[in-house]
Amino acid sequence: MITLEMQLDGASFETAGEASSRVKKVLQQIGVPGDVTRRVAIAAYEAEMNVIIHARRGIMTALIYPDRTELTVADEGPGIADISLAMQEGYSTAPDSVREMGFGAGMGLPNMARCSDEFDIETVIGEGTKIRMTIYHEKRP
Protein backbone atom coordinates (compact mmCIF):
# COMPACT_ATOMS: atom_id res chain seq x y z
CA MET A 1 0.00 0.00 0.00
CA ILE A 2 1.16 3.55 -0.77
CA THR A 3 0.15 6.37 1.55
CA LEU A 4 0.13 10.00 0.47
CA GLU A 5 -0.74 12.79 2.87
CA MET A 6 -0.92 16.38 1.74
CA GLN A 7 -1.69 19.65 3.45
CA LEU A 8 -4.27 21.94 1.80
CA ASP A 9 -4.47 25.64 2.57
CA GLY A 10 -7.71 27.58 2.22
CA ALA A 11 -7.80 30.30 -0.45
CA SER A 12 -4.46 29.24 -2.01
CA PHE A 13 -5.83 29.18 -5.54
CA GLU A 14 -2.38 29.30 -7.15
CA THR A 15 -1.37 25.91 -5.81
CA ALA A 16 -4.85 24.33 -5.85
CA GLY A 17 -4.65 21.02 -7.66
CA GLU A 18 -1.12 20.06 -6.68
CA ALA A 19 -2.25 17.43 -4.19
CA SER A 20 -4.60 15.80 -6.70
CA SER A 21 -1.89 15.96 -9.33
CA ARG A 22 0.43 14.03 -7.04
CA VAL A 23 -2.16 11.30 -6.49
CA LYS A 24 -2.77 11.06 -10.23
CA LYS A 25 0.94 10.78 -10.97
CA VAL A 26 1.43 7.90 -8.53
CA LEU A 27 -1.56 6.01 -9.99
CA GLN A 28 -0.13 6.45 -13.49
CA GLN A 29 3.27 5.26 -12.33
CA ILE A 30 1.89 2.02 -10.85
CA GLY A 31 -0.16 1.31 -13.97
CA VAL A 32 -3.74 1.88 -12.81
CA PRO A 33 -6.02 2.05 -15.92
CA GLY A 34 -6.38 5.52 -17.42
CA ASP A 35 -10.12 5.90 -16.99
CA VAL A 36 -9.87 4.86 -13.32
CA THR A 37 -6.98 7.26 -12.73
CA ARG A 38 -9.08 9.98 -14.33
CA ARG A 39 -11.99 9.32 -11.96
CA VAL A 40 -9.70 9.39 -8.91
CA ALA A 41 -8.07 12.62 -10.13
CA ILE A 42 -11.40 14.37 -10.76
CA ALA A 43 -12.85 13.26 -7.39
CA ALA A 44 -9.68 14.38 -5.60
CA TYR A 45 -9.53 17.70 -7.42
CA GLU A 46 -13.16 18.55 -6.72
CA ALA A 47 -12.61 17.79 -3.03
CA GLU A 48 -9.36 19.78 -3.01
CA MET A 49 -11.08 22.78 -4.62
CA ASN A 50 -13.85 22.60 -2.03
CA VAL A 51 -11.26 22.96 0.74
CA ILE A 52 -9.52 25.84 -1.07
CA ILE A 53 -12.87 27.60 -1.65
CA HIS A 54 -14.66 27.00 1.64
CA ALA A 55 -12.27 25.96 4.41
CA ARG A 56 -9.34 27.35 6.38
CA ARG A 57 -7.19 24.29 5.85
CA GLY A 58 -7.43 20.59 5.24
CA ILE A 59 -5.60 17.33 4.70
CA MET A 60 -5.91 15.00 1.75
CA THR A 61 -4.94 11.40 2.39
CA ALA A 62 -4.73 8.84 -0.38
CA LEU A 63 -4.33 5.18 0.51
CA ILE A 64 -3.47 3.33 -2.67
CA TYR A 65 -4.02 -0.44 -2.49
CA PRO A 66 -3.51 -2.87 -5.38
CA ASP A 67 -7.29 -3.03 -6.00
CA ARG A 68 -8.52 0.40 -4.88
CA THR A 69 -7.72 3.97 -3.87
CA GLU A 70 -9.22 5.41 -0.71
CA LEU A 71 -9.30 9.21 -0.63
CA THR A 72 -10.05 11.14 2.53
CA VAL A 73 -10.28 14.92 2.51
CA ALA A 74 -10.83 16.41 5.95
CA ASP A 75 -11.05 20.15 6.49
CA GLU A 76 -11.36 22.75 9.21
CA GLY A 77 -14.13 24.91 7.88
CA PRO A 78 -17.74 25.98 8.12
CA GLY A 79 -19.25 22.52 7.62
CA ILE A 80 -22.24 21.81 5.38
CA ALA A 81 -25.61 22.88 6.75
CA ASP A 82 -27.73 20.62 4.55
CA ILE A 83 -25.93 17.71 2.89
CA SER A 84 -28.88 16.62 0.75
CA LEU A 85 -29.15 20.16 -0.63
CA ALA A 86 -25.40 20.30 -1.25
CA MET A 87 -25.63 17.01 -3.17
CA GLN A 88 -28.08 18.55 -5.63
CA GLU A 89 -26.51 19.68 -8.89
CA GLY A 90 -26.56 23.45 -9.10
CA TYR A 91 -26.73 24.21 -5.38
CA SER A 92 -23.74 26.24 -4.20
CA THR A 93 -22.74 28.61 -1.44
CA ALA A 94 -19.52 29.71 -3.18
CA PRO A 95 -18.92 33.46 -3.61
CA ASP A 96 -18.97 35.20 -7.01
CA SER A 97 -15.17 35.51 -7.02
CA VAL A 98 -14.96 31.72 -7.12
CA ARG A 99 -17.61 31.48 -9.85
CA GLU A 100 -15.56 33.82 -11.98
CA MET A 101 -12.75 31.27 -11.77
CA GLY A 102 -15.03 28.60 -13.23
CA PHE A 103 -15.98 26.89 -9.97
CA GLY A 104 -18.75 27.13 -7.42
CA ALA A 105 -21.45 25.94 -9.80
CA GLY A 106 -22.79 23.36 -7.39
CA MET A 107 -21.32 20.40 -9.26
CA GLY A 108 -18.54 19.44 -6.86
CA LEU A 109 -20.15 17.00 -4.45
CA PRO A 110 -22.40 15.31 -7.05
CA ASN A 111 -19.37 14.92 -9.31
CA MET A 112 -17.29 13.38 -6.49
CA ALA A 113 -20.11 10.91 -5.84
CA ARG A 114 -20.36 10.10 -9.55
CA CYS A 115 -16.65 9.39 -9.82
CA SER A 116 -16.52 7.25 -6.66
CA ASP A 117 -17.65 3.69 -6.03
CA GLU A 118 -18.18 4.47 -2.33
CA PHE A 119 -18.82 7.98 -1.04
CA ASP A 120 -19.42 9.29 2.45
CA ILE A 121 -19.60 12.75 4.07
CA GLU A 122 -19.40 13.66 7.74
CA THR A 123 -19.82 17.29 8.67
CA VAL A 124 -20.08 19.36 11.82
CA ILE A 125 -21.27 22.94 11.51
CA GLY A 126 -18.53 25.38 12.53
CA GLU A 127 -15.90 22.64 12.71
CA GLY A 128 -15.42 21.00 9.35
CA THR A 129 -16.18 18.32 6.82
CA LYS A 130 -14.67 14.94 6.07
CA ILE A 131 -15.26 13.28 2.72
CA ARG A 132 -14.31 9.65 2.14
CA MET A 133 -14.24 8.16 -1.31
CA THR A 134 -13.24 4.72 -2.54
CA ILE A 135 -12.53 4.04 -6.18
CA TYR A 136 -11.86 0.45 -7.28
CA HIS A 137 -9.14 -0.02 -9.86
CA GLU A 138 -11.17 -2.40 -11.95
CA LYS A 139 -12.60 -0.68 -15.00
CA ARG A 140 -16.30 0.08 -14.91
CA PRO A 141 -18.34 -1.95 -17.44
Add this chain to the structure above:
Amino acid sequence: MKLIDVQKILRAEVLCGGEYLTRDVEVACGADLMSDVLAFTKEKALLLTGLTNIQVIRTAEMSDLVGIVFVRGKRPGPEVLQLAAAKGIPLLLSDYPMYESCGILYRVGLKGCSEKVTACEV
Protein backbone atom coordinates in the same frame (compact mmCIF):
# COMPACT_ATOMS: atom_id res chain seq x y z
CA MET B 1 -9.43 15.11 -36.50
CA LYS B 2 -6.05 16.07 -35.13
CA LEU B 3 -5.05 19.11 -33.09
CA ILE B 4 -3.13 20.47 -36.03
CA ASP B 5 -6.40 20.48 -38.03
CA VAL B 6 -8.06 22.44 -35.23
CA GLN B 7 -5.17 24.89 -35.27
CA LYS B 8 -5.51 25.45 -39.02
CA ILE B 9 -9.31 25.69 -39.02
CA LEU B 10 -9.39 28.21 -36.16
CA ARG B 11 -6.30 30.04 -37.50
CA ALA B 12 -4.89 29.60 -34.04
CA GLU B 13 -1.55 30.54 -32.60
CA VAL B 14 0.26 27.74 -30.80
CA LEU B 15 1.12 29.01 -27.31
CA CYS B 16 2.80 25.83 -26.13
CA GLY B 17 2.91 22.11 -26.80
CA GLY B 18 3.55 22.35 -30.54
CA GLU B 19 5.03 18.87 -30.37
CA TYR B 20 1.62 17.43 -29.45
CA LEU B 21 -0.34 18.70 -32.45
CA THR B 22 -0.58 15.24 -33.98
CA ARG B 23 -2.81 14.13 -31.11
CA ASP B 24 -6.29 12.92 -32.05
CA VAL B 25 -9.25 15.03 -31.00
CA GLU B 26 -12.35 12.86 -30.65
CA VAL B 27 -14.84 15.32 -29.14
CA ALA B 28 -14.93 18.92 -27.95
CA CYS B 29 -16.70 21.13 -25.46
CA GLY B 30 -16.99 24.88 -25.06
CA ALA B 31 -17.19 26.00 -21.43
CA ASP B 32 -16.15 28.66 -18.96
CA LEU B 33 -17.40 26.52 -16.12
CA MET B 34 -14.64 24.16 -15.08
CA SER B 35 -17.06 22.23 -12.87
CA ASP B 36 -19.00 21.28 -16.01
CA VAL B 37 -15.81 20.26 -17.77
CA LEU B 38 -14.89 18.01 -14.84
CA ALA B 39 -18.38 16.53 -14.75
CA PHE B 40 -19.25 16.02 -18.40
CA THR B 41 -16.23 15.78 -20.70
CA LYS B 42 -14.76 12.60 -22.03
CA GLU B 43 -11.15 11.56 -22.52
CA LYS B 44 -9.43 12.98 -25.58
CA ALA B 45 -11.76 15.96 -25.53
CA LEU B 46 -10.69 19.41 -26.66
CA LEU B 47 -11.73 22.32 -24.46
CA LEU B 48 -12.61 25.72 -25.89
CA THR B 49 -12.77 28.38 -23.19
CA GLY B 50 -12.64 32.09 -22.48
CA LEU B 51 -11.13 31.54 -19.03
CA THR B 52 -7.37 31.89 -18.77
CA ASN B 53 -6.59 31.10 -15.14
CA ILE B 54 -4.39 28.31 -13.84
CA GLN B 55 -7.38 26.17 -12.85
CA VAL B 56 -8.16 25.65 -16.52
CA ILE B 57 -4.84 23.82 -16.85
CA ARG B 58 -5.48 21.79 -13.68
CA THR B 59 -8.92 20.86 -14.99
CA ALA B 60 -7.38 19.72 -18.28
CA GLU B 61 -4.78 17.72 -16.40
CA MET B 62 -7.33 15.90 -14.20
CA SER B 63 -9.75 15.27 -17.07
CA ASP B 64 -7.09 14.04 -19.54
CA LEU B 65 -8.09 16.68 -22.08
CA VAL B 66 -6.22 16.57 -25.37
CA GLY B 67 -5.67 20.33 -25.50
CA ILE B 68 -7.15 23.77 -24.88
CA VAL B 69 -8.20 26.55 -27.26
CA PHE B 70 -8.47 30.01 -25.71
CA VAL B 71 -11.07 31.90 -27.71
CA ARG B 72 -11.57 35.55 -28.60
CA GLY B 73 -7.86 36.27 -28.43
CA LYS B 74 -7.64 35.85 -24.66
CA ARG B 75 -4.02 35.26 -23.86
CA PRO B 76 -3.12 33.45 -20.61
CA GLY B 77 -0.30 34.60 -18.34
CA PRO B 78 3.19 33.07 -18.15
CA GLU B 79 2.40 30.91 -15.09
CA VAL B 80 -0.42 29.28 -17.05
CA LEU B 81 1.85 28.55 -20.02
CA GLN B 82 4.51 27.19 -17.68
CA LEU B 83 2.16 24.73 -15.98
CA ALA B 84 0.66 23.61 -19.31
CA ALA B 85 4.13 22.98 -20.71
CA ALA B 86 5.10 21.02 -17.60
CA LYS B 87 1.95 18.89 -17.87
CA GLY B 88 2.20 18.34 -21.63
CA ILE B 89 -1.04 20.16 -22.42
CA PRO B 90 -1.00 22.00 -25.77
CA LEU B 91 -2.52 25.48 -25.79
CA LEU B 92 -3.95 27.26 -28.81
CA LEU B 93 -5.16 30.84 -29.11
CA SER B 94 -7.85 31.82 -31.63
CA ASP B 95 -9.32 35.22 -32.39
CA TYR B 96 -12.71 33.68 -33.12
CA PRO B 97 -15.18 34.12 -30.26
CA MET B 98 -16.60 31.10 -28.45
CA TYR B 99 -19.76 30.61 -30.48
CA GLU B 100 -17.98 30.86 -33.79
CA SER B 101 -15.05 28.66 -32.74
CA CYS B 102 -17.41 25.91 -31.62
CA GLY B 103 -19.64 26.32 -34.68
CA ILE B 104 -16.73 26.13 -37.11
CA LEU B 105 -15.41 22.92 -35.54
CA TYR B 106 -18.86 21.37 -35.31
CA ARG B 107 -19.50 22.12 -38.97
CA VAL B 108 -16.43 20.15 -40.01
CA GLY B 109 -17.56 17.16 -37.97
CA LEU B 110 -16.10 17.52 -34.48
CA LYS B 111 -18.84 16.28 -32.17
CA GLY B 112 -19.75 17.38 -28.67
CA CYS B 113 -19.23 15.34 -25.50
CA SER B 114 -22.85 14.22 -25.33
CA GLU B 115 -22.76 12.63 -28.76
CA LYS B 116 -21.43 9.32 -29.96
CA VAL B 117 -17.92 9.57 -31.28
CA THR B 118 -17.82 9.09 -35.02
CA ALA B 119 -14.91 9.30 -37.40
CA CYS B 120 -14.60 12.82 -38.71
CA GLU B 121 -12.68 13.91 -41.75
CA VAL B 122 -11.47 17.41 -42.45
